[in-house]
Amino acid sequence: MVGFKYIAEQIKDMERSGRGxxxxxxxxxxxxxxxxxxxxxxxxxxxxxxxxxxLYYQQVM
Incomplete structure (x- = not known):
């Protein structure tokens, strides 16, 4: 599935379960x-x- 509602759902699951x-x-x-x-x-x-x-790549190049 695509979309930020699914990404946000995974964030919530990770916070709730304490894994990741x-x-x-x-x-x-x-x-x-x-x-x-x-x-x-x-x-x-x-x-x-x-x-x-x-900025980072400008400084390291």
């Missing part, structure tokens, strides 16, 4: 979710992650 830690999720429509504070795709967070990655 959610780190990062994405779907085919290019939505991203890092962390558990929001349970839906977050465009601002995705832009920040992209900017952070660009």
């Amino acid at each position: 830690t959610f780190v990062f999720g994405f779907e085919e429509s290019h939505g991203y979710l890092a962390g558990t504070y929001a349970r839906d795709k977050d465009g601002v967070q995705a832009a920040a992650l992209l900017a952070e990655a660009a």
Whole structure:
């Protein structure tokens, strides 16, 4: 199944059972979710992650 409602459901199951830690999720429509504070795709967070990655690769190249 695809969609953030299913990803959020898995986050809830992981928290409830105490097994595993959610780190990062994405779907085919290019939505991203890092962390558990929001349970839906977050465009601002995705832009920040992209900017952070660009800065990192600029420094190591």
